[in-house]
Each structure stands twice: as structure tokens, then as C-alpha cells.
Amino acid sequence: MTTRLRGIEEGDLPELTRIYNYYVAETSITFDIEPYSVEQRRNKWYDGFDPKGRHRCYVAEVDGQAVGWACSLQFRPKAAYDSTIETSIYLDPRMTGRGLGAQLYRKLFDGLAETDVHMAVGGVTLPNPASLALHERFGFRSVGVYREVGWKQDRYWDVQWFEKRLRD
Ligand SMILES: CC(C)(COP(=O)(O)OP(=O)(O)OC[C@H]1O[C@@H](n2cnc3c(N)ncnc32)[C@H](O)[C@@H]1OP(=O)(O)O)[C@@H](O)C(=O)NCCC(=O)NCCS
Numbered sequence: 514m515t516t517r518l519r520g521i522e523e524g525d526l527p528e529l530t531r532i533y534n535y536y537v538a539e540t541s542i543t544f545d546i547e548p549y550s551v552e553q554r555r556n557k558w559y560d561g562f563d564p565k566g567r568h569r570c571y572v573a574e575v576d577g578q579a580v581g582w583a584c585s586l587q588f589r590p591k592a593a594y595d596s597t598i599e600t601s602i603y604l605d606p607r608m609t610g611r612g613l614g615a616q617l618y619r620k621l622f623d624g625l626a627e628t629d630v631h632m633a634v635g636g637v638t639l640p641n642p643a644s645l646a647l648h649e650r651f652g653f654r655s656v657g658v659y660r661e662v663g664w665k666q667d668r669y670w671d672v673q674w675f676e677k678r679l680r681d
Pocket of ligand 1: 603611613615616637638641642647650
């Protein structure tokens with residue numbers, strides 16, 4: 514198994530959209546409810562990345578196949594929030610639990626160290642032991658749980674929020 518981490522490319526979109534749509538349809542991990550077309554994912558997600566900027570995305574490729582990504586996204590649109598990013602990380606469900614998430618997060622935070630991003634935040638729908646372990650390993654601090662903020666699959670879901678200071 515040969516693993517390569519690299520910046521996202523437009524040609525990754527069909528496979529990454531397929532992976533994301535699995536989590537949209539089958540899980541509460543994302544609060545999106547409707548699946549995306551590749552074109553929608555390009556417009557609403559891919560086009561927002563800048564390989565040298567605050568909002569960037571790295572892909573894990575295994576034996577030449579894109580199997581997951583970690584990215585930094587705009588946290589909230591009001592301008593004073595621009596020094597903060599929200600992280601997001603997804604792997605093909607067949608590729609979890611093999612260290613790829615940790616490799617991708619390391620790549621993302623190494624990349625963000627080149628920027629002026631001050632704080633990273635992340636929200637984890639509970640329960641998600643793998644994601645909780647990943648965020649704790651990378652030095653995120655839990656700041657609390659928003660109770661029942663998501664309605665999906667006929668029930669409410671809690672979200673635990675994390676923060677990590679990237680620079681003073
Ligand atoms: C969350 C996710 C990115 C983690 O990546 P991963 O490659 O599976 O995790 P890794 O193998 O790198 O392990 C990272 C840590 O999680 C722990 N872990 C992994 N799977 C676990 C599981 N099922 N239960 C408990 N801990 C788990 C590992 O032991 C490791 O902890 P450590 O550093 O203390 O040893 C991945 O599982 C995934 O894509 N899950 C589905 C999508 C998702 O939940 N995204 C995050 C949304 S907030």
C-alpha cells in the first residue's frame with residue numbers, strides 16, 4: 514500500500530464527492546442532508562481553497578486512488594473571524610483506523626503553519642470516538658457540547674466543539 518499526501522486537484526472531485534455523499538446519506542457525522550453533485554461540490558467547496566492560503570485541502574492517495582481529505586474552511590463569514598478556520602476531515606469508510614487521519618491532520622497543520630491562521634476549531638457530532646481521539650491527539654481542547662443542535666435521521670444530535678491555538 515503506497516500512501517501519498519498532496520494538495521487537492523479538480524480531478525479528485527468525483528471520488529471525494531462520492532465519499533462525502535456516503536456520510537451525508539448514511540451518518541450524522543455531517544449535518545448536510547442532501548447529496549451533492551460534483552458540480553455543486555466544486556462551486557460550494559473546492560473553489561474556496563487556495564493552496565497557499567488559509568483555506569486549503571490535502572488529499573490522501575493510496576495506490577493512486579484518492580481516499581480522503583483534510584481541509585481548513587471559513588469558520589464564520591463576518592470579517593473578524595477570518596483569523597480562525599474550521600477543520601474538516603473525511604476518509605473513505607474502508608480506509609479508517611490505519612493512521613491516515615493522523616497523517617492528513619499533520620499535513621494540514623504543517624501547511625497552516627505557513628499562514629497567519631490563529632485558531633482552529635472543529636465540531637464533532639457525538640458519538641464519534643475516532644474523531645475525538647484524533648482531535649485530542651492533535652492538541653485540540655474541548656470547549657463544550659452544544660446539545661441537540663442537529664436534526665437528522667429522525668433524532669437530535671449533540672456536537673462537541675474543540676479549539677486549538679496555532680500561533681500567538
Ligand atoms: C475521524 C477519522 C478522520 C480519523 O482518521 P483515522 O485514520 O480513522 O484515525 P487514525 O487511525 O489516524 O487514528 C487517530 C486516533 O484515533 C484513534 N481511533 C481510530 N479509530 C478509532 C475508533 N474506531 N475508536 C476509538 N479510537 C479510534 C486511534 O487510536 C488514534 O488515537 P491515538 O492517536 O490516541 O492512538 C476517520 O475515522 C474518518 O474519516 N471517520 C469518518 C468521518 C469522520 O468522522 N470525520 C470527522 C468528522 S468530525
